[in-house]
Amino acid sequence: MKSKKILYLLLVLILLSTFLSGCRTKDTSSDQSQKDKNKIATLSYAVWDKNQEPVMRKLAEEFEKTHPNVKIKVQLTPFRQYWTKLETEANGENVPDVFWIQGPRFQKYAKAKLLMPLTDRIKKDNIDLNNYPQSLIDLYTYKNDIYAIPKDWDTTALWYNKKIFDDAKVPYPTDSWTWDDLRAAAKKLTDKSKGIYGIAAPQEDQQGYYNTIPQCGGFIISEDGTTSGYDKPESIEGIKCWIDLIKDGSSPTSKQLADTQPSNLFESGKLAMVFQGSWMIPEFTKNEYLKDKVDLVVMPKIKKRVAVIHGLGNAIYSKTKHPDEAWEFVKYLGSKEANEIVAKSGVVIPAYKSVLQIFIDANKGYNVKAYVDELEYSYMYPHSVDTAKWNQIELKYFTQVWNFQMSPEDACKKIAEEMNEVLRNEKK
Amino acid sequence: MYLKLKERANIPKLEKSKKYNTMKSKKINDYFWGYLMILPTVGGLTIFYIYPFFKTLFYSFTDLGTFGEYSIVGISNYIRLFSDTEVWMSLKNTLMFTIISVPISIFLSIVVATLLNSKIKGLTIYRTLYFLPAVTMPAAIAMVWKWLYNYDYGLINYILSKFGIEKIYWVSDPKIALYSIIAISVWSSVGYNMVIFLAGIQNISSTYYEAAAIDGANSINQFFKITIPLLTPTIFFVMVMSLIGAFQVFDYIFMIIGTSNPALKNTQSVVYLFYRSAFELGEKGYASAIAIMLFVIIMLITIVQLKLQKKWVNY
Known part of the structure; x- marks a missing residue:
């Protein structure tokens, strides 16, 4: 009995001591932050693209020069883990002060009140939102409040390997190409004895069917975000055109592409053409083997010209300890000066409209203007609150379509059914 | 490390x-x-x-979402679990994975341990080589095997083509991918199990072998009549641990099978499904129910094993 008492006493003591020490550290930390207000505020800035990381660091350094009381820590997390990490951090209320946000996740984060509304601060500091593409401002607006300042945007264009075209004596793609031209050229360029394919038809949304579906006259999600457009015959056309390329034998099969990414095939000279987003510019133009052999052109037209556009935004965590400093930093990231630095690096298309020419000049020798030209007929990346949920539905059925286990018609009908269900539940 | 393992092997x-x-x-x-x-x-x-664990048990009765907001929904997660074909499919995959990988791994480990218990040249080098996969990160192992398995540029298909055998989609053919993953898992677990078996074998007194040799038993007889029966406590321990490990397989599948891989449906394990539901779809309540289901299954199997051990384990 005595032993038990001693044991309990000890346990209680240990528990108490941990509680007390826990309290104490908490106290000191809040004291610390009180003092920090006059001293140095450390902001963490979460990003996911390693190609852009050096530029982001440079921006942070420039900002620190003019704001000696702020320190910026750039945190790089690979995209596949980025959101998992952020969500875990959100549960522990330990989210980075400033972080990149993308369209498909934005509404979910805004709805969960994780983002700081910026509308009032924008008004107070007289920031002209006309400097950014309107579609991006709309993307980051939720219930009349804007929650992120556009950082960049991206579209998809057709890259081609000039050497493979020369060897096969096929003229290079032009601005006036149609899908049929693409299909015919891809057939001619394919040389299976050398392991060369004309084009890759991967199961991709932004670099794939999100472009071709509206080009055929269909849509993914209605403008009010309540219904799926997958059961429209035009939408089904936008899927079929990719499957045709595989059937022709001009594209590697879906199994092959699961083993080796299209961009890797292109970089090793096994692919004559590939659809790639603008974030791939540094990847291709800095590749020793590839850089003298490639160029790009706008996507071929099907029924009409449409390109899906998506852009990232810089958002502030709603419970940040340093809201004012974080806003100063986000304001700087959205400024003309910061966008010029991004444009000069040439790694990504900056959101600030008037610096686009600097970006085009920074990539001399490549027709990166193709990405900018597409802005004119672009439409916003399809999204709703639970985008991730219907993205999984697309994935599930299209995997079967791409492997010829299901017809595009059946798959699209199924996707529309299940996606409508998700959209209905969202509104609840 | 060596001593510790020895102790663990002798827990009973x-x-x-x-x-x-x-x-x-x-x-x-x-x-x-x-x-x-x-x-x-x-x-x-x-x-x-x-x-x-208790928190997960509690969450399995809620609709916990991405950011920690929830309401209690009773047993509806469990009802959904039973009608979800993906759950059944992933259970089937996990069972297949376990039933094939555990016996092969144990068999090979015993064989290797016996061979490495004899006096051959460069013994420590062999032991180190076999143990290396156990100290390598699963992610690194997965990356290397992914390249070996590559359809167009992989070493395995290249060697096969030299023998005139047609290329195989090792990780994207739904019929083959699971076996490819099993091969990696066996390859990486043999070294670890081998060390435990080696400790078990060295624990067997040499007097048994001497007596058997005098009675005229050859080495194969000795192996089956002395080594295996006296090794059963170690076999039992390794089996329990490997079964639990196999039921929780996740890393190789996550690293090798991409989200648009046609073989995903046929390789997705229960833990992979849990990961997807919790962190990609943000349905943490439902994911908790999946985790609890897996816990119950593992617990039942372990109880059965503990009950059955009296029938075949010699102490």
Whole structure:
């Protein structure tokens, strides 16, 4: 009995001591932050693209020069883990002060009140939102409040390997190409004895069917975000055109592409053409083997010209300890000066409209203007609150379509059914 | 490391001696120090295992979303679990994975351990080589195997083509991908199990072998009549641990099978499904129900194993 008492006493003591020490550290930390207000505020800035990381660091350094009381820590997390990490951090209320946000996740984060509304601060500091593409401002607006300042945007264009075209004596793609031209050229360029394919038809949304579906006259999600457009015959056309390329034998099969990414095939000279987003510019133009052999052109037209556009935004965590400093930093990231630095690096298309020419000049020798030209007929990346949920539905059925286990018609009908269900539940 | 493993392999024996000790009346003082010594472990277990377990159990009855908001929904997660074909498919995959990988791994480990117990040149080099996969990160193993398995540029298909065999979609053919993953898992687990078996084999007194040799038993007879029966406690331990590990397979599948891989449906394990539901779809309540289901299955199988051990394990 005595032993038990001693044991309990000890346990209680240990528990108490941990509680007390826990309290104490908490106290000191809040004291610390009180003092920090006059001293140095450390902001963490979460990003996911390693190609852009050096530029982001440079921006942070420039900002620190003019704001000696702020320190910026750039945190790089690979995209596949980025959101998992952020969500875990959100549960522990330990989210980075400033972080990149993308369209498909934005509404979910805004709805969960994780983002700081910026509308009032924008008004107070007289920031002209006309400097950014309107579609991006709309993307980051939720219930009349804007929650992120556009950082960049991206579209998809057709890259081609000039050497493979020369060897096969096929003229290079032009601005006036149609899908049929693409299909015919891809057939001619394919040389299976050398392991060369004309084009890759991967199961991709932004670099794939999100472009071709509206080009055929269909849509993914209605403008009010309540219904799926997958059961429209035009939408089904936008899927079929990719499957045709595989059937022709001009594209590697879906199994092959699961083993080796299209961009890797292109970089090793096994692919004559590939659809790639603008974030791939540094990847291709800095590749020793590839850089003298490639160029790009706008996507071929099907029924009409449409390109899906998506852009990232810089958002502030709603419970940040340093809201004012974080806003100063986000304001700087959205400024003309910061966008010029991004444009000069040439790694990504900056959101600030008037610096686009600097970006085009920074990539001399490549027709990166193709990405900018597409802005004119672009439409916003399809999204709703639970985008991730219907993205999984697309994935599930299209995997079967791409492997010829299901017809595009059946798959699209199924996707529309299940996606409508998700959209209905969202509104609840 | 070596000694520790040896101790773990002999856990049943230790428990026996403990029981014997409790029969003797011990001084209170001893208990106090005993409890104090286990306190850090018990504390850690409580904070990192027992508390989260009950939390998960609780969440499995809620619709916990991405950012921690939830309401209690009763058993609807479990009802959904039983009607979800993906759950059944992933259970089937996990079972297949376990049934094939565990016996092969144990068999190969015993064979390798026996071979490496003999006096051959460069023994330590072989032991190190076989143990290397156990100290390599699963992510690194997965990346290397992914390239070996590559359809167009992989080494395996290249060697096969030299023999005139057609290329195989190792990780994207739904019929083959699971076996490719099993091969990696067996390859990486043999080394670890081998060390435990080696400890078990070296624990067997050499007098048995000497007596058997005098009676005229050859080495194969010795292996089956002496080594295997006396190794059963170790086999039992390795089997229990490998089964639990196999049921929780995740890393190789996550690293090798991409989200648009046509073989995903046929390779997705229960833990992979849990990961996707919790972190990609943000349905943490439903994911908790999946985790609880897996826990119950593993628990039942382990109980059955513990009951059956009396039939075949010699102490």
